[in-house]
Amino acid sequence: MYRSLLILISMFLFTHCQQVILEEELEESSQFGGNITSDLGPYFLTFQEEARSYGIDIDYESSNVTATLQQINNGNVAGTCTTNGHNLRDIVIDQSFWDNASHLLKEMVIFHELGHCILGRGHFEGQFSNGICQSIMRSGLGTCIDAYTNNNRDYFIDELFLESD
Numbered sequence: 001m002y003r004s005l006l007i008l009i010s011m012f013l014f015t016h017c018q019q020v021i022l023e024e025e026l027e028e029s030s031q032f033g034g035n036i037t038s039d040l041g042p043y044f045l046t047f048q049e050e051a052r053s054y055g056i057d058i059d060y061e062s063s064n065v066t067a068t069l070q071q072i073n074n075g076n077v078a079g080t081c082t083t084n085g086h087n088l089r090d091i092v093i094d095q096s097f098w099d100n101a102s103h104l105l106k107e108m109v110i111f112h113e114l115g116h117c118i119l120g121r122g123h124f125e126g127q128f129s130n131g132i133c134q135s136i137m138r139s140g141l142g143t144c145i146d147a148y149t150n151n152n153r154d155y156f157i158d159e160l161f162l163e164s165d
């Protein structure tokens with residue numbers, strides 16, 4: 001009788017602890033500055049780190065960056081950036097795209113939207129003679145072919161930050 005009561009109590013304590021830890025992790029993972037949903041946070045942090053290596057300091061909070069995952073329901077649109085360049089920099093990433101995309105594809109789409117929202121870049125449709133896009137700032141409506149692979153990543157990151165003003 002006593003033993004089963006003890007087991008019950010310790011099980012309760014254990015579950016309680018787990019819940020507390022989960023909440024702490026959630027809280028921590030939403031500390032990216034700005035108002036960025038935690039699933040997207042790691043990609044925003046990577047962008048911030050990459051930017052720093054080009055001498056660009058990004059403060060998501062003071063830049064009023066907001067980012068969410070939502071259904072976009074607009075053809076193949078995987079992400080959007082709505083900005084007035086000051087107090088509005090809202091990024092939406094399509095939930096269905098997110099559920100099916102690889103890590104690199106997620107990064108490419110988020111960096112593209114941050115290219116608009118943070119770096120102020122427009123679209124650039126340049127392509128190499130083999131048809132590969134010269135920039136991840138391509139619109140996706142042109143004819144060039146994306147090749148954001150592990151091997152090409154450094155080139156595209158260079159292009160993204162060096163071609164911005």
Ligand SMILES: [Zn+2]
Nearest residue numbers: 112116123139
């Ligand atoms: Zn775009």
